[in-house]
Amino acid sequence: MSIFISPMMAVIGTGGKKESKNAVPVPESELKRRNDQLEKELKESKEREEQMRRQLQSAWERLRVAEEAEERLCSQLGELEAEAVYQARDYHDRIVSLMDQLSRAQSLLHIASSNSLL
Structure with a gap:
């Protein structure tokens, strides 16, 4: 029984991990792509981060x-x-x-x- 691993399925290791004996080398062109x-x-x-930063700045x-x-409106209202x-x-x-004038009148x-009736 043979195992086939496509380049898309290959895992690119980093650091000090050792390659397995069964690991299939990934072609350089695939790595470059x-x-x-x-x-x-x-x-x-x-670019999305910068756009979001600009939108946030604009919102602020x-x-x-x-x-x-x-x-200003609160001050004017006061x-x-x-x-x-x-x-x-x-x-x-x-x-x-x-009202005082009317009462006197x-x-x-x-x-x-009253005086004219007398």
Whole structure:
């Protein structure tokens, strides 16, 4: 019974491992092709990594801009709320003043109508 190992199935050892007696040598052209393939995959992996790094940097920048915008909006909202409180107090004071004027005018009318009846 003979064992056949295709070049694709051959394992390339590294370090101090000894080759087995039954190991089939892998042709140099196959090793070169595999090396080229691995180099290509490494290059593609590095390109993907760099692209992801750029996307992450872009996302961080958008996040920073959004946080700054949120801070500005919160500040503006606080200013608007303070202005609304001042206006509400002014309107309330004006209403109280107008109610006092109306009350005095009604009193004067009541006195005037009482005096005209006499």
